[in-house]
Amino acid sequence: MKNILILTPQIPYPPRQGASMRNYYIIKGLAQNNRVSLLTFKEDNQSTDPEKIAPLLTLCGQRVYTVDVPQRATADRLRAMLTSSYPDMGHRLYDEAFNQLLTQLITDELFDIIQIEGIELARTMPLIRQFSPESMIVFDNHNAxxxxxxxxxxxxxxxxxxWAGAIYSAVQVVKLSRFEAWACETADAVTVVSAADADHLRMLVPNLKATAIPNCIDIDMYAGVQPTEDKRFDLVFTGKMDYR
Incomplete structure (x- = not known):
């Protein structure tokens, strides 16, 4: 049994979209044979009511720690775009309160594995190396x-x-390519959603060894559901319809 700390960009419950579905079921799988704790950002519309996130609390043995998502003004994003070597995603969830709580957790307790869910949290790696050098860092890169x-x-x-969006993307491609390569090289292990994503990452890090862990759903949730009409569906979509 390993002692694992997982970092996520939002509370992964209820699992209603890509990131939260992936994060929740990874936690569910790991919790079967390991001790799992969670440090996560909390979005404005998310609840920390124990009754509403009870399944997540149970999986993590009540060890769920939250920090409010930082607010970034457009002017701050523009300033960072012009002056910082980090991509926009590297600033999105970089937060002093989160870093302080992370430091407290990893100095109070030794974690065998610290798993980072998404590139937005990759900048925590130097902090982890500094305060918990014995911990193995796993970087789960949700997208190429x-x-x-x-x-x-x-x-x-x-x-x-x-074209304004194209100029933004052109700047981000350069910064992201360096940042994503750095994150993959800094972590002890890298996981991805698909073999195709791994191939794209190897364009940045040729010798990268990445393990593909596909996204999943819990089919037990549908075990007792019977169709109300005799219709054939070509597509079942689970998630939100607001992706940019």
Whole structure:
């Protein structure tokens, strides 16, 4: 049994979208044979009511610690874009309160593994190395972010009315390529959603050994559900319809 601390960008319950579904079921799987604790950001619309997140608290043995998502003004984002070597995603969840709580947790207790869920939290790695050098860092990269930004650039560049977005993407591609490569090289292990994502990351880090862990759903939740009408569905979508 390993002692594992997981860092997530939002409370992964209820699991209703890609990141929270992935995070929740990873926690559920790991908790079967390990001791799991969770440090997570809390979005404005999320609840910490124990009754509403009871399954998550049970999996983590009540060890769920939350910090409010930091607010970033447009002016701050623009300033960072012009002056910082980090990509926008590297600033999105960089927060002193989160870092302080993380430092407290990893100095009070030795974790065998600290798992970072998403590139937005990758900047915690130096802190972990400093205060918990014995911990193994696992970086779960939810997307091949550089490739996604490159595709956004290609799409926006074809439409003059979206050239402002294309310029933003062009800047981010350069910064993201360095940042994503650094995160993969700094972690002790890297996991990805698919083999295709691993191939994209190897364009940045040629010798990268990444383990693909596909996203999943809990089919037991649907075991007793019977169709009300005799209809054939070609697509079942579970998640939100607000992806940018």
């Amino acid at each position: 972010e550089t490739e996604l930004q490159r595709r956004a650039l290609q799409t926006d560049w074809r439409k003059p009315q979206r």
